[in-house]
Amino acid sequence: MAELSAQMRGRLLLLNRNRWSLARHGGQLRHAGWQVIPAGDEQEALGAVRANPVDLVLAEGTDEQDRLAYLAEALRLACGRAYLPLVVISPHPDQQCLCRLLDSGADEVVAPGISSMELDARLRRLMRVKRLQDELRSSREALAASLERERALLARLRNDNEHLLVLAGTDPLTRLQNVRHLDAFLTGQFRIARRYNRELSALVMDLDHFKRVNDVYGHPAGDLVLREFSDILRHLVRESDFVARIGGEEFAIVMPNTDRRQARGLAQRIRQTVARHCFAAFGQEIRITVSVGMCSYPQDAEVATPQMLLYFADQALLRAKQLGRDRSVGFDQFSADNRRQLRQRHLSRPSTMSPELCDVRR
Numbered sequence: 418m419a420e421l422s423a424q425m426r427g428r429l430l431l432l433n434r435n436r437w438s439l440a441r442h443g444g445q446l447r448h449a450g451w452q453v454i455p456a457g458d459e460q461e462a463l464g465a466v467r468a469n470p471v472d473l474v475l476a477e478g479t480d481e482q483d484r485l486a487y488l489a490e491a492l493r494l495a496c497g498r499a500y501l502p503l504v505v506i507s508p509h510p511d512q513q514c515l516c517r518l519l520d521s522g523a524d525e526v527v528a529p530g531i532s533s534m535e536l537d538a539r540l541r542r543l544m545r546v547k548r549l550q551d552e553l554r555s556s557r558e559a560l561a562a563s564l565e566r567e568r569a570l571l572a573r574l575r576n577d578n579e580h581l582l583v584l585a586g587t588d589p590l591t592r593l594q595n596v597r598h599l600d601a602f603l604t605g606q607f608r609i610a611r612r613y614n615r616e617l618s619a620l621v622m623d624l625d626h627f628k629r630v631n632d633v634y635g636h637p638a639g640d641l642v643l644r645e646f647s648d649i650l651r652h653l654v655r656e657s658d659f660v661a662r663i664g665g666e667e668f669a670i671v672m673p674n675t676d677r678r679q680a681r682g683l684a685q686r687i688r689q690t691v692a693r694h695c696f697a698a699f700g701q702e703i704r705i706t707v708s709v710g711m712c713s714y715p716q717d718a719e720v721a722t723p724q725m726l727l728y729f730a731d732q733a734l735l736r737a738k739q740l741g742r743d744r745s746v747g748f749d750q751f752s753a754d755n756r757r758q759l760r761q762r763h764l765s766r767p768s769t770m771s772p773e774l775c776d777v778r779r
Contacts, residue, residue, distance in 0.1 A: 426450040427472035427544050430492075432462045438477065446475075449537045459488055466495040472547055473540060477506040477529075489522025500550035502543040506531070588662040590640055591647035599661040599669060599727075606659075606673045607723035610714055618680035618713040620670040621730040622687065625706045625742040627666040638698035642705065645696050653686055669727065677713040677747060684709040684745035692743065706743035710734025717748050719760045728763050729756075 429451040433439035436457060443453045454469055456462040465471065474492055476485075485505065493501050502524040507514055518526045524546075525539055586598035594602075603619070610617040624630075624646065631639040643666065650660050650668065659671040672680060688707055696703040710733030714720045717729060729748040737746040748756065 426452070426541070427547075428452045428454060428470060429540065430454045430456060430462060430465055430471045430474045432456045432459070432474065432476040432488075434458060435477075442475075442477065445533050446537075449533065451537075451540070459484075459491070462488070463491055463495050466492055466501075470499075471496060471501065473543060474501060474503045475506065475540070476503065485518060485523065486521040493522075500547050500554065502547055504540065504543065591643055591662050593647050593650070593668070594659060594661040596661060596663045599659065599663060599671065602659045603671050603723045603727060606671060607714070607726065609673070614715075615674055616676040616713060616716070617726065618672045618675040618677065618711065619726050619730040620672070620680060620684055620687075621663075621710045621727065621734045622668045622670075623708050623734055623738065624666040624691075625708055625738075627705070630703060630705065634698055634701060634703060638701065638703065641698040642696045642703055645694070646691065646705075646707075649690055649694065650687065653683065653690065669730070671727075675713070677711070677716045677749065680711050680713055681745065681747060684711055688743065688745055708734055708737040708742045709745035710737055710748070711745060712748040717756075719748075719756050721760075725760070725763055729759060732759055 426449065429446060431439060431443050431446065431453050433442065433455075434457060439455055439457065443455050446453050454465050454471065456465050462474070462476075466474075476488065489503050492503065503522060504525040504527065505518050505523040506529055507518060507526050508529055515526050524543060527536060527539065531539075586594055588595045606617055609615060624642070627639065627642075630642055643662075646668075647660075647662070650670065654660055654670060655672075657673055658675075661669050661671075663669050670683070672683070675683075688709055691705065691707045696705060710730045712720065712726050712730035712733060714726055717726075720726050720729060733746045733748045733750070736751070737744050740746065751759070
């Protein structure tokens with residue numbers, strides 16, 4: 418038999434309690450190209466498997482079923498998850514013994530008189546099976562690692578997308594919602610109100626003479642005032658209400674299940690709270706007031722679309738500012754002719770323009 422390198426064969430653990438037979442078979446296997454790791458008993462075999470990577474186990478003279486089952490399980494546990502074929506040289510390779518040994522964990526059972534050439538061929542066959550098993554295990558581990566990375570990446574992307582959605586819909590200064598989210602929320606709530614005959618109200622607010630605050634105290638002080646005003650709104654509204662900043666000093670609140678009387682009450686609380694509040698900015702006290710416009714569906718019969726609700730509230734705000742500011746005005750306070758004119762004006766505008774983006778221009 419031609420001698421082959423150990424690299425072409427593999428690392429073979431040879432277990433034999435007979436030292437003379439162990440040395441003889443070890444020499445033959447080394448000559449065939451195997452890297453032989455000798456072991457005189459089960460304890461030595463377990464220690465060898467733990468200390469060295471082993472490809473195959475050749476156990477000679479192991480004929481007891483319970484002992485072989487223990488050996489097979491212990492050796493495979495010791496080598497970890499790697500596939501470890503076990504070949505048994507049995508002195509009684511009859512059919513009954515063969516079946517018993519195979520059931521106990523052996524991958525191959527051969528007779529003691531087997532030729533070196535045949536034994537080498539059988540070991541090489543098992544070595545091919547082992548390599549395929551190892552490749553399959555490596556592929557599974559690589560696939561599992563890849564799937565885990567994909568899951569982690571998807572989770573990170575999901576979190577990033579959620580964060581981006583929050584940023585895209587949030588005003589960076591006040592941390593309130595912005596006009597984009599206001600449009601979507603208002604549209605959804607209007608559909609619900611119309612479908613189930615529920616009330617829906619909107620407030621549009623503007624801080625009075627806010628330009629003076631920026632001119633006298635500076636823009637950083639103006640930013641602090643806007644943040645404080647946003648905090649006031651958060652504390653006064655319900656969890657179901659939607660508060661948004663829609664312009665420089667302009668804000669809107671959409672209130673589901675809220676009629677005209679309730680909307681007017683909230684507008685008054687906001688106006689009175691702001692008038693009493695002392696805004697502090699860099700050690701300076703700043704006093705401001707707020708004007709509020711209101712509109713309610715379906716009590717304001719002219720409202721036929723969600724955009725109309727906000728548009729009419731905005732027109733009511735303009736009226737409040739014309740009447741001297743620091744007050745709240747409802748769309749119901751307009752004359753019937755005036756309400757019809759505003760409805761016609763709204764309907765005649767190009768439909769591609771969003772009123773939340775173009776109506777608030779004072």
